[in-house]
Amino acid sequence: MAESMTVKTMAQMTASGEQPEVLFWVGCMGSFDDRAKKITKAFSKILHKSNVKFAVLGAEESCTGDPAKRAGNEFLYQMQAFTNIQTLNAYEVKRIVTTCPHCFNILKNEYPELGGNYEVLHHSQFLQNLLADGRLTIEGGSFKGKKITFHDPCYLGRANGVFEAPRELIRKLDAELVEMKRCKSQGLCCGAGGAQMFKEAEKGDKEINVERTEDAIEVKPDIIAAGCPFCNTMMTDGVKHFNKEEEIEVKDLAELIAEAADL
Amino acid sequence: MISSIVFVILLCTTAIIFIRRLREIRFNINLGRELDLSGNFSERFKIMARVALGQSKLVTKPVAFFMHVLIYVGFIIINIEIIEILLDGIFGTHRVLEGILGSSVYYVFIGVFEILALMVLLACVVFLIRRNIGNIRRFSGAEMTKWPTSDANIILVSEILLMLAFLTMNAADSVLLTAPTELLIANGHEHYSGFDFGGWFWISAYLTGFMPNNVDTLYIIERGCWWFHIVGVFAFSIYVLYSKHFHIFIAFPNTFYSRLKPSGEIANLEAVKKEVEMMMDPAADPYAAPLADALAPERFGAKDVEDLSWKQLMDAYSCTECGRCTSECPANQTGKLLSPRKIMMDTRDRLEEVGQMRRKEGAEASDVRSLLGDFITKEELWACTTCNACVEACPVNINPLSIIVDLRRFLVMEESAAPSELNAMFTNIENNGAPWQFTQADRGNWTDELKDK
Numbered sequence: 001m002a003e004s005m006t007v008k009t010m011a012q013m014t015a016s017g018e019q020p021e022v023l024f025w026v027g028c029m030g031s032f033d034d035r036a037k038k039i040t041k042a043f044s045k046i047l048h049k050s051n052v053k054f055a056v057l058g059a060e061e062s063c064t065g066d067p068a069k070r071a072g073n074e075f076l077y078q079m080q081a082f083t084n085i086q087t088l089n090a091y092e093v094k095r096i097v098t099t100c101p102h103c104f105n106i107l108k109n110e111y112p113e114l115g116g117n118y119e120v121l122h123h124s125q126f127l128q129n130l131l132a133d134g135r136l137t138i139e140g141g142s143f144k145g146k147k148i149t150f151h152d153p154c155y156l157g158r159a160n161g162v163f164e165a166p167r168e169l170i171r172k173l174d175a176e177l178v179e180m181k182r183c184k185s186q187g188l189c190c191g192a193g194g195a196q197m198f199k200e201a202e203k204g205d206k207e208i209n210v211e212r213t214e215d216a217i218e219v220k221p222d223i224i225a226a227g228c229p230f231c232n233t234m235m236t237d238g239v240k241h242f243n244k245e246e247e248i249e250v251k252d253l254a255e256l257i258a259e260a261a262d263l
Numbered sequence: 264m265i266s267s268i269v270f271v272i273l274l275c276t277t278a279i280i281f282i283r284r285l286r287e288i289r290f291n292i293n294l295g296r297e298l299d300l301s302g303n304f305s306e307r308f309k310i311m312a313r314v315a316l317g318q319s320k321l322v323t324k325p326v327a328f329f330m331h332v333l334i335y336v337g338f339i340i341i342n343i344e345i346i347e348i349l350l351d352g353i354f355g356t357h358r359v360l361e362g363i364l365g366s367s368v369y370y371v372f373i374g375v376f377e378i379l380a381l382m383v384l385l386a387c388v389v390f391l392i393r394r395n396i397g398n399i400r401r402f403s404g405a406e407m408t409k410w411p412t413s414d415a416n417i418i419l420v421s422e423i424l425l426m427l428a429f430l431t432m433n434a435a436d437s438v439l440l441t442a443p444t445e446l447l448i449a450n451g452h453e454h455y456s457g458f459d460f461g462g463w464f465w466i467s468a469y470l471t472g473f474m475p476n477n478v479d480t481l482y483i484i485e486r487g488c489w490w491f492h493i494v495g496v497f498a499f500s501i502y503v504l505y506s507k508h509f510h511i512f513i514a515f516p517n518t519f520y521s522r523l524k525p526s527g528e529i530a531n532l533e534a535v536k537k538e539v540e541m542m543m544d545p546a547a548d549p550y551a552a553p554l555a556d557a558l559a560p561e562r563f564g565a566k567d568v569e570d571l572s573w574k575q576l577m578d579a580y581s582c583t584e585c586g587r588c589t590s591e592c593p594a595n596q597t598g599k600l601l602s603p604r605k606i607m608m609d610t611r612d613r614l615e616e617v618g619q620m621r622r623k624e625g626a627e628a629s630d631v632r633s634l635l636g637d638f639i640t641k642e643e644l645w646a647c648t649t650c651n652a653c654v655e656a657c658p659v660n661i662n663p664l665s666i667i668v669d670l671r672r673f674l675v676m677e678e679s680a681a682p683s684e685l686n687a688m689f690t691n692i693e694n695n696g697a698p699w700q701f702t703q704a705d706r707g708n709w710t711d712e713l714k715d716k
């Protein structure tokens with residue numbers, strides 16, 4: 001059902017005197033990482049299918065500064081924030097949705113004090129709204145009887161208290177939601193946060209993503225659902241570590257919903 | 264009379280040492296940077312009531328929670344008994360509240376105290392066993408050196424001894440109180456006569472079998488336990504202020520001043536904000552002379568305890584080293600050096616050191632040591648994933664992560680001492696607006712893949 005679609009940028013929309021319903025903040029992973037790009041595309045297709053008028057910043061988007069800030073480089077973070085806020089405010093952006101919990105957290109919590117005030121939603125919340133409003137309908141058929149476990153991203157769950165939206169989506173798929181022993185506010189990190197994604201782990205006796213993947217394998221899922229492109233990468237690597245990639249798929253919530261919506 | 268004088272001297276000495284130590288702690292906490300946490304009283308009060316008074320965050324470990332509640336409730340209620348002990352000590356009376364409250368009320372209190380005393384005693388024994396034989400991971404670890412380990416055991420053994428003294432005292436007393444009045448008078452113990460406790464010494468009643476018949480010996484046991492108990496309470500109250508056990512007091516203000524924002528938010532650094540605004544403002548004059556009232560530029564991030572806020576320092580005093588943070592830490596679980604508990608313990612140890620130096624040698628005194636380097640190493644700091652598990656786990660709302668981030672900020676912004684891979688990531692963000700070497704212009708390329716194939 002590959003339907004051709006065009007994603008407009010804010011610049012294009014503004015040029016034609018339009019204002020989108022929501023700005024899709026893609027993030028660096030979503031823009032450049034091959035695996036994460038699939039999530040970006042899946043979510044765009046859902047937005048398109050649901051007749052959501054959305055735009056992206058395209059080449060005008062820049063790193064939120066999250067990894068720099070959490071690594072201690074407040075200067076670089078604030079420079080990034082300053083630039084991004086100027087762009088967003090120039091386009092009079094009011095509402096932002098993002099597929100990355102790190103972007104979500106920083107846009108929602110740390111930009112306002114620097115002058116960037118927006119309503120910021122994680123895509124799990126946005127998708128939940130689409131389903132609730134009847135703008136998107138899905139048939140869970142393809143996931144019937146499948147076991148799905150959800151790995152809580154730290155910056156979505158513990159850090160911002162969003163636990164239910166992702167789980168609601170999985171329930172809508174008609175699949176069996178199984179919880180890992182450590183979940184929700186007790187969920188274990190995938191190991192990528194705080195700029196760890198960009199460096200080798202410090203000396204230890206195990207990789208964090210391996211430890212977390214063990215939690216997941218324990219509940220014997222068919223699919224590990226993720227809500228963060230970084231978690232997705234870490235869990236995918238973890239599954240490979242145990243040579244389980246034949247049995248267990250790691251998929252983003254947007255991909256699951258897109259699949260169920262036959263997109 | 265002599266005993267009253269001795270008692271009053273002991274009481275006053277305890278009060279003086281106690282207050283002096285409290286002022287030391289306040290002095291130390293005030294060495295931290297200013298941070299305005301005023302306002303939001305009702306919200307803060309609710310958090311304090313829930314987390315400190317209601318111990319809501321302990322429930323994740325039900326066994327420890329149950330035991331802890333027994334000790335906590337016991338501690339608070341049995342302390343009502345201290346009021347009577349103080350009055351008796353000062354005025355040389357015996358069980359003065361019996362006359363004031365009336366025996367029907369008074370002995371109900373005593374009965375309840377005794378039951379609680381037994382429960383506290385048992386809970387402490389269980390805790391001792393768990394801690395020393397139980398092989399529970401969070402009670403070991405690199406930072407649990409000799410002093411923190413003995414500190415924990417001293418607290419538990421002290422509480423056991425105090426409760427034993429309390430119960431033994433009641434047992435001896437209950438035998439004395441039932442002795443014939445003439446016998447008591449003949450031996451000079453007439454103030455033990457005229458009580459009718461009607462069997463309310465519920466627990467110590469089981470100990471009376473071990474008591475001698477001799478009135479004088481009973482008197483010595485009763486007085487001995489009474490003095491042991493109250494002197495023990497005095498000593499323990501001072502000990503608490505030097506020990507991790509201080510959490511019994513400071514947990515209340517510490518939870519009151521909890522963060523009210525989502526834990527994912529790391530505050531924007533004010534000092535940097537000014538610099539960035541200056542840099543980004545086209546109208547700013549870079550050669551302008553600083554205003555006369557401009558403050559000296561602050562150090563970016565933290566190298567030592569004085570670079571931390573007073574709240575972060577209060578956090579350090581609130582830590583009772585339970586290790587819930589460390590046992591939840593993904594880095595620690597996978598064998599990395601980082602332990603959030605150690606971050607808090609190091610902060611407190613260094614603060615004690617700096618505080619002592621300041622009091623002795625004045626406000627300008629300094630040594631060559633610092634929190635970063637001499638206590639906390641880079642390797643620990645770079646292992647953190649900022650996942651907030653430690654923050655979530657802490658029963659008294661301590662935030663070890665905020666200290667880790669402040670120390671990282673110093674490493675990066677003052678010393679350029681980030682790991683080389685992170686420096687590469689910084690450069691990429693600066694040049695390309697992404698942590699990798701991709702061109703910013705290509706950011707929207709993925710949209711082409713949605714077009715006709």
